[in-house]
Amino acid sequence: MTKDDPILTPRDTDIADAELHARLMRTWTSPPGLWAAIATVDHKVIARRYIATAFVFLILGGILALAMRLQLSRPEARYISPDRYNQIFTMHGTNMMFLFAVPVMEAMAVYLVPLMVGTRNIAFPRLNAFSYWMFLGGGLLLWLSFALDTAPDVGWFAYVPLSGPEYGPGKRADLWAQMITFTEIAALAVAVEIVVTVFKQRAPGMSLDRVPVLVWAMLVMAFLVIFAMPAIMFASSTLILDRLVGTQFYNPAKGGDALLWQHLFWFFGHPEVYIIFLPAVGMVSTILPTFVRRPLFGYMLLVGALIATGILSFGLWVHHMFVTGLPRVGESFFTASSMAIALPAGAQIFCWLATIWAGKPVFRVPFLFVLGFIVTFVLGGLTGVMVASLPFDTQVHDTYFVVAHFHYVLVGGAVFPLLGAVYYWFPKMTGRMMSERLGKLSFWLIFAGFHLTFFPMHILGLIGMPRRIYTYQPELPWAGLNLFVSLSSLVLAAGFLVFFIDVVRSRRSGLPAGRNPWGASTLEWATASPPPAYNFAHIPVVFSREPLWDEKDALPVTSGLRTDRRELLVTSLAAAIPQARESVPEDSLWPFFAALATSAMLIGSIFTPWAVVWGAFPMAVTLIGWFWPKGTKEEMS
Amino acid sequence: MKEQAVLDVSRLPLHGMGAASPTWWGTAAFMLIEGSGFALAVAVYFYLMSLAETWPIDAPAPDLAPGTWLTAILVASVVPNMLISRWAKRRQLRRVQIGLVIMTLLGIAPLAFRVYEFPALHVWWDDNAYGSITWTILGLHTTHILTDLVDTVVLTCLMFTRHADNPRRYGDVQDNAMYWNFVVLTWLPLYVCLYWVPRL
Numbered sequence: 044m045t046k047d048d049p050i051l052t053p054r055d056t057d058i059a060d061a062e063l064h065a066r067l068m069r070t071w072t073s074p075p076g077l078w079a080a081i082a083t084v085d086h087k088v089i090a091r092r093y094i095a096t097a098f099v100f101l102i103l104g105g106i107l108a109l110a111m112r113l114q115l116s117r118p119e120a121r122y123i124s125p126d127r128y129n130q131i132f133t134m135h136g137t138n139m140m141f142l143f144a145v146p147v148m149e150a151m152a153v154y155l156v157p158l159m160v161g162t163r164n165i166a167f168p169r170l171n172a173f174s175y176w177m178f179l180g181g182g183l184l185l186w187l188s189f190a191l192d193t194a195p196d197v198g199w200f201a202y203v204p205l206s207g208p209e210y211g212p213g214k215r216a217d218l219w220a221q222m223i224t225f226t227e228i229a230a231l232a233v234a235v236e237i238v239v240t241v242f243k244q245r246a247p248g249m250s251l252d253r254v255p256v257l258v259w260a261m262l263v264m265a266f267l268v269i270f271a272m273p274a275i276m277f278a279s280s281t282l283i284l285d286r287l288v289g290t291q292f293y294n295p296a297k298g299g300d301a302l303l304w305q306h307l308f309w310f311f312g313h314p315e316v317y318i319i320f321l322p323a324v325g326m327v328s329t330i331l332p333t334f335v336r337r338p339l340f341g342y343m344l345l346v347g348a349l350i351a352t353g354i355l356s357f358g359l360w361v362h363h364m365f366v367t368g369l370p371r372v373g374e375s376f377f378t379a380s381s382m383a384i385a386l387p388a389g390a391q392i393f394c395w396l397a398t399i400w401a402g403k404p405v406f407r408v409p410f411l412f413v414l415g416f417i418v419t420f421v422l423g424g425l426t427g428v429m430v431a432s433l434p435f436d437t438q439v440h441d442t443y444f445v446v447a448h449f450h451y452v453l454v455g456g457a458v459f460p461l462l463g464a465v466y467y468w469f470p471k472m473t474g475r476m477m478s479e480r481l482g483k484l485s486f487w488l489i490f491a492g493f494h495l496t497f498f499p500m501h502i503l504g505l506i507g508m509p510r511r512i513y514t515y516q517p518e519l520p521w522a523g524l525n526l527f528v529s530l531s532s533l534v535l536a537a538g539f540l541v542f543f544i545d546v547v548r549s550r551r552s553g554l555p556a557g558r559n560p561w562g563a564s565t566l567e568w569a570t571a572s573p574p575p576a577y578n579f580a581h582i583p584v585v586f587s588r589e590p591l592w593d594e595k596d597a598l599p600v601t602s603g604l605r606t607d608r609r610e611l612l613v614t615s616l617a618a619a620i621p622q623a624r625e626s627v628p629e630d631s632l633w634p635f636f637a638a639l640a641t642s643a644m645l646i647g648s649i650f651t652p653w654a655v656v657w658g659a660f661p662m663a664v665t666l667i668g669w670f671w672p673k674g675t676k677e678e679m680s
Numbered sequence: 681m682k683e684q685a686v687l688d689v690s691r692l693p694l695h696g697m698g699a700a701s702p703t704w705w706g707t708a709a710f711m712l713i714e715g716s717g718f719a720l721a722v723a724v725y726f727y728l729m730s731l732a733e734t735w736p737i738d739a740p741a742p743d744l745a746p747g748t749w750l751t752a753i754l755v756a757s758v759v760p761n762m763l764i765s766r767w768a769k770r771r772q773l774r775r776v777q778i779g780l781v782i783m784t785l786l787g788i789a790p791l792a793f794r795v796y797e798f799p800a801l802h803v804w805w806d807d808n809a810y811g812s813i814t815w816t817i818l819g820l821h822t823t824h825i826l827t828d829l830v831d832t833v834v835l836t837c838l839m840f841t842r843h844a845d846n847p848r849r850y851g852d853v854q855d856n857a858m859y860w861n862f863v864v865l866t867w868l869p870l871y872v873c874l875y876w877v878p879r880l
Contacts, residue, residue, distance in 0.1 A: 049690040056690070166702050235709040243702050247687055269709065273717040277724070281816065289806035290816070292724075298737045298809035303727060307720070558681065569681055584687050597682040603690025612689060613696055621689050623696035667834055672843040680695035680847040 047679065053606045055581060063580055066606040071163075071576035073630050082630040084168035085576055086157050089175050091472065093150030096175075100142040100182060102543070107135040109536060116529035118517040128513035129196035134189055136199025137219065140315065141226045142182045144457060148322040149233040149268075151464060152261040154472065156237055158567035158574060159255050161246030161583045163611040164627045166239035167232075169634045169669065174232035176638030181225025184646065188218045195219035198511065200312065201282070203293040203304045208286045217286055217649045220279035224645055227272045227279075234268035237261050244611060245619045246566065247601060248585040255565050255588075256339060259346050260325025263353040264318050270357065271314035278307035288652050302367055309360035317356040319453065321349060323460035324391055327413050330460075330467050331395055333563040334410035335402025338589055341394040348387035348394075355384045365436045374433050381431035388424060392417065407561075408482035412463030415490045419455025423448060426501065441511075444504025450497045462489070462542065469546070470560050474572040475553030478545050485541035492535030499524045499531075564589035569598055582612050585619070608676035626677045633669035640665045695847050697769070698854070707855045711862045714824070718866050721817050725873055728809045737810040739803040741878040746796035751871050753793070754864045757786040761857050761864075768853035773845055776853055780836040783860065787829035794822055801874075817870055824863050831856055 046052075055063055073083045083089070110131055114123045123131065157165050165171050188194045195215045197206040206216040241262045245254065254262075282304070284290040291297035293304055324345075332339045339345065361369065361377040395417065404410065426448040430436045439445060462485075469477050508521050515521055559568035568591055570579050581600035587593040601621070604610045609627035614620055644658025672678050698704055729735045736742075764779035797818060805815035835856055843849060 047694055054690060056685075056688075167706055231713055235706055235713075238709050239702050239705045242705055247689075269713050270716050273713060274720055277717060277720050281812075284805075284812070284816070290812035291806065291809045292812050294809070297807070298728065298732050299812070300728065300731055300809070303724065306727070307724075581683055581685065582689075591681075597684040599686040600683045601687040601689045602685040603688045603692075612692075613700060613702060616699075621687070621692055622700040624689060624692045624694055625696070625702065626694065663830060670834075671838070672846075672849075674843065678843070678846060678848060680693075 047605075049603065054602075055604050055606050056602045060580065063606065064575065067577040067580065068575065070607060070609055073576075078632065079630065081635050082172075082632045084164070084172055084628055084630055084634075086153050086165040086168060086171060087472075087574060087576075087578075089168075089171050090150050090154035093153060093175050093178065094147060096179060096182065097143050097147035097150060098543075100138055101147075102539075103186065104135050104138040104143060105536065105539060107131050107138070109532060111135065112529040112532045114513060115515075115525050117526060118519070118522050119514050123513065125513045126196065129511075130189060130192075130194040132511055133195045133198055133219070134185070137185065137195065137222070139453075140199060140319075141223065142178075142185065144319045144453065145230055145315070146178055146226070147461065148264065148319055148457070149230060149237075151322060151326070151461070151468075152237050152264070153233060155468065155567060156240055156258055156261050157244070158471075158570070158578060159258050159565050160241065160244060160249060161566045161569075161579060161585065162240065162244040163578045163582070163609070165236050166244060167236050167628075169628050169631055170232045171236055172631075173634035173638050174229040174236075176635055177225050177232070177641065178229035180638060180642040181222045181229065184218065184225065184642075185222045188215075193218065195222075200305075200308050202308075203282070203285075203301050206282060207293050208289075211286070214649055217283055220283050221645050221649050223275055223279040225642070227276050228641070230268050231272050234265040234272075237265040238269070241265075242616050243613050245614055246583045246585050247612065247614055247619055247621050249614075249619045251617055252343075253585055253588045255325075256328040256342065256345055256349075257322075257325035257565075260321045260328070260349055263349045264321045267314045267318050267321070267353055267356065271311045271318065274307050275311035278304060278311070283648070287648075302364070305364050305367065306360070309363040310357070312363065313360040314353075314356045316452065317352055319457045321352065323416070323457045324349060326460040326464040326467075327395060327416060328391075329563075329565065330409045330413050330463055331398050332402075332589075333467075333561045334405045334407060334413075335399050336405070336562075337398065337402040338564075338592075339394065340397040340401060341390075342588065344390055345394050348390045351387040352384060355380065355387070359384060362431055362436070365433050366440045378431055378433050382428060385424065385428055392421065407466075408477070408479060408486060409463040409467040409561075411483065411486045412459050412466065415486065416455060416459035416463065419451055419459060419490075419493065423451030423455045427452060439504050441509055442504035443500040443508045443510055446510050447497050447500035447504060450500075454493060454497075459489075462486075465546070467561070468567075469549065470553075470556030471567055471572050471574070473550055473553070474556055475549050476556050476560060477549040477553060481541055481545040481548075485538050485545060488534055488538030488541060490538075492531055492533075492538050495531035496528055496535050499528050503528075559591065564592040566590055577609075608679070626679065629675060629677050631669065633665055637662065637665035637669055695851070697847065697851055701851050703851060703855055704858075707859060711859065715862075715866065718820065718870065721813070721820060722869060722873055725813050725817065725877075728813055729877070732810065735810065736803065736814075736878045737808045739801070739807070739810060742797075742802060742814075742875055743800035744875055746793045746800050747871060747875050750790045750793040750797065751867065753786065753790050754867055757783070757790075758861060758864055760786065761860050765854050765857040768850040768857070771845075771847070771850050773839070776850070777836075777839050777844075780832060780839055780853070783857075784829070784832050784836055787825065787832050787860075790825055791822070791829070794818070794825070814874055817874060821863075821867055821870055824866065828856070828860055828863050831859070 073079045114120050193215055195218055197216050201219055204210050241258055281292045285292050291299045293299050293301055328339055358380045362381045430448055466477050466482055503521055503524050556572045558572055566583055584599040584601055610624050611627055612621050613623040613625045615622055640661035644654055647654025647658055760782050767775040801814050803811035805811050
């Protein structure tokens with residue numbers, strides 16, 4: 044093939060660093076301008092958008108939480124009407140789970156996985172762009188419906204019959220269900236990209252036993268998404284069918300079943316917890332070794348625990364349904380399986396403790412968040428073992444005890460590591476350090492504020508306060524603790540405020556970070572901060588699990604890739620032996636148009652089933668436009 | 681950090697075929713997602729069946745003829761489908777073109793029978809939960825056939841243009857053939873579920 048002759052085509056061999064950088068930038072950078080910004084397929088740009096958008100949703104969800112705390116701060120308060128309160132707690136849960144927690148974890152994967160495996164872009168970068176636009180569309184749909192006072196009001200798990208055609212008039216529940224479809228399409232797209240990036244685009248030599256733990260965690264998370272999300276899409280679609288065209292899935296009078304909804308929802312909903320938690324495990328396992336200056340203790344055990352947790356997470360869903368009157372044998376089985384998942388979780392905790400024990404800890408901000416995570420998550424895990432027990436769960440079901448428990452697990456288990464991860468990778472993403480002083484202040488405010496807010500909720504639950512009530516009578520013994528919780532939530536909010544101030548300030552005027560400010564061991568620190576559009580001038584070759592600690596003199600790299608087209612290496616699944624110099628798709632507007640067409644179809648189908656038929660045509664047009672070859676260098680083979 | 685070149689990759693091919701191609705893995709991952717969806721639909725079918733006193737609910741068992749003819753066509757279509765995959769692997773453009781035209785027709789034919797499958801159920805989607813799940817399963821699988829049909833039509837057009845003679849396109853043809861096998865394979869348990877389980 045003369046057209047790809049190593050002598051006739053420009054290669055990265057034997058040219059000076061500055062010249063190579065200039066050539067690669069010409070090939071990889073998107074031009075300036077709005078349309079080019081929409082067309083970009085750079086995983087870093089899309090991930091930054093994804094992360095920023097998710098944090099905006101975190102702020103909005105946090106404001107809703109403060110509104111609820113205001114309403115509950117004293118008995119018989121009248122700040123918020125019952126209907127608005129229903130919308131607010133539904134929005135809070137839906138927003139935090141579907142628009143913040145899952146997307147932000149996937150977005151961290153979109154940013155970090157390609158860099159950590161030493162490649163130049165994520166697999167299927169256009170699908171990645173499509174995913175972001177779908178996520179944004181779902182978020183706008185939900186929040187616009189809230190602005191128009193038609194937000195869903197059926198709780199974040201939208202149980203039938205409350206959400207069904209009989210008790211849920213209007214379009215509120217449909218908006219909830221279709222928002223699910225938007226975000227699940229986005230999540231499934233990212234999951235496919237992560238799986239293929241990890242399987243096929245690892246740097247040469249990065250065999251499976253040298254894959255960073257964070258990448259393993261993201262891989263297991265992606266598989267959980269692939270197996271769990273179809274359940275919620277099936278559930279939300281059949282709910283819309285019941286409401287729109289009169290199917291009878293959830294109508295007991297016509298052979299349907301209300302509990303079918305709960306089965307489908309929690310078959311997704313429990314793995315969902317681990318979709319959020321496993322990436323956090325990966326973050327902790329990456330941050331810890333850097334700040335105790337030694338490799339992670341028990342790599343194999345930790346990876347095994349990640350996979351075991353992923354598998355076990357599909358065998359727990361019924362513990363959300365203990366009070367629905369299922370057969371006793373089934374309930375006992377799910378009590379046992381719920382307790383069994385504490386084993387891999389425990390193994391992880393002991394690996395981390397051993398790593399700290401054997402190392403020399405440096406108490407920088409990311410490490411503080413990791414310690415905050417361990418304390419908080421262990422407490423949440425303990426109440427988890429408690430509610431896994433059927434008799435105890437029967438007592439506290441639907442009370443503030445459960446609210447306390449899942450905030451300990453979700454905020455403790457995912458948000459603490461995430462904030463630590465932001466402090467840790469912010470220098471890589473922006474080229475600037477965050478403030479150590481403001482970081483410590485924000486950590487202590489968040490840590491103290493969190494426990495002061497949520498610990499008393501255990502007690503409120505034990506003394507009988509149900510969740511999802513918009514007010515309570517003064518005779519009930521809950522007023523004092525509720526006021527305390529509401530005041531404490533201000534401390535927590537202040538902590539987040541300091542965090543966001545730090546982000547904005549540091550982005551503008553933080554100290555320059557350099558390539559590897561923490562002296563970390565993984566590949567993302569081998570390139571500039573922020574990384575150039577092409578990530579690595581030469582794709583690294585990996586000989587160990589801690590490449591930057593073990594290759595002290597020079598980083599071993601590959602040579603021979605072309606500089607005049609976007610190229611990366613495809614390697615074999617297990618041993619990462621190079622197989623091809625694959626091209627990376629160029630920028631394209633089609634994913635954006637496809638997302639617009641898909642959005643129009645999904646929103647239309649809230650109102651008429653025919654939207655699916657007519658909406659399919661624009662979708663087909665945009666998809667054909669997307670995949671039709673353009674005769675560019677990307678097509679060469 | 682200093683770099684040291686230790687591996688020359690300049691002679692590697694520009695595109696890998698089969699499992700060396702990311703597209704192959706992407707297709708496999710989407711099959712996994714859709715397979716999970718169909719498995720769930722079957723699970724819901726049996727769940728509703730376990731709750732019902734009689735199954736089917738207020739309806740006779742579906743007529744066998746349209747569904748069985750459709751199944752026969754789908755199974756038969758696997759033969760030219762495998763051939764097309766082999767031709768694509770050998771990069772035999774003319775044969776691939778002919779094969780794609782045949783596969784387009786074999787994508788349309790089952791739809792003709794599918795039209796008669798819905799009335800053959802003898803139940804409407806809004807009659808009861810049995811009607812709802814059977815219509816949903818048939819609807820999902822019809823979408824499956826339609827999606828692959830559109831894909832095949834576009835690919836057929838593409839293979840008659842200047843873009844055709846390219847290993848990437850042959851890879852697309854192979855992936856499309858793999859996906860059609862998947863469409864056929866997922867139908868078999870659905871066929872047993874819809875037509876034979878009510879006769880148990």
